[in-house]
Amino acid sequence: MIATSTILFGVLGLALLGVTILSILLWATNPPKARLRTKNEEFYTHATTDKREPFPSLLDDSSTSKPSISISVIVPAYNETARLPAMLDEAHEYLDQRAAKDAAFAYEIIVVDDGSKDGTSKVALDIARNRAKTTKPAEWARKELRVLTLEKNRKKGGAVTQGMLVSRGEKLIFVDADGATKFSDIEKLEKDLDRVAKKGEGVAVGSRAHMVNTEAVVKRSFVRNFLMYGFHTILYILGISSIKDTQCGFKMVTRNAGRKIFPNMHTEGWIFDVEMLLLAMWAGVPIAETPVTWHEVPGTKMSLISDSVVMLLDLFRIRLNYILGIWKIATPRMKSN
Secondary structure, eight states, rough: OOOOOHHHHHHHHHHHHHHHHHHHHEEEHHHOOOOOOOOOOGEOOTTTTTTTEEOOTTTTTTTSSSEEEEEEEEEESSSOOTTTTHHHHHHHHHHHHHHHHHHTTTTTEEEEEESHHHHHHHHHHHHHHEEEHHHHHHHHEEEEEEEEEESOOOOHHHHHHHHHTTOOOOEEEEEETOOOGGGGGHHHHHHHHHHHBBTTBBEEEEGGGGGSHHHHHSSSSSHHHHHHHHHHHHHHHHHSSOOOOOOOEEEEEEEEHHHHHHGGOOSSTTTTTHHHHHHHHHHOEEEEEOOOOOOOOOOOOHHHHHHHHHHHHHHHHHHHHHHHOSOOOOOOOBOOO
């Protein structure tokens, strides 16, 4: 006969296993949805008047007119007083040259200060004010720099999402504040975006996949490269095999595609790129992968080991929530002007 103690231990083991599985499911299916902006975050300081003005919305109804801005550049920034000015200089130099050559070209840069502690918002707003002083009002409307200051840190995905949701451009791109990607490569993304877009919807993904055997990647640490290849292997297993580099901080979307993607975003951490691309794929939005020029820049805010573990767990969360139907993909509702 089976001993009573053996049966008891078996029951306790099954109970513990059940509790463990239930705990994992509860953890995985109850992550917070991307938080709404606070009342204060709905406004920005205008660089020429110093008045507080309300941000527009990505969902503002523009069905009767073309967006007045050609490109919106979203720059997520957390404690970036050291690296941001150089990145903005490069961006402004390129975009100003385009605006000078084409009177129909207009742009905006939105720096999203992700709850910084080092005065990132002040640095960005000072740059905007200095540029506005030497720019005619009509010209400033074509090349405005706005600052969205988040009261609490949301992490990169949350900052990008919030920036996208207040953008005005016909095309929207997010760019890392470290300036690691050559900014003028934006033209490459535009070209591929125009090539693949259907019905005004498309995504162009900046990619470093062509650089796997170059000095910039080979000289990275063994741990960093091991984690990179391991992450890509997991993505392949989970069904994202068509995109070789999901994590490059240089991605462009059409306005119509952005409306389908960003109002549905849930994740705010480093893994947000994957959810963004999954939403695009599930919505039937064409995606192009574009080789870009990239170099590693010191000062990353990412913790190699701990953030890699968090990304893996968040990836599991994303897939489980969509598979179980807990997260829904809503059709965006346009806001009348």
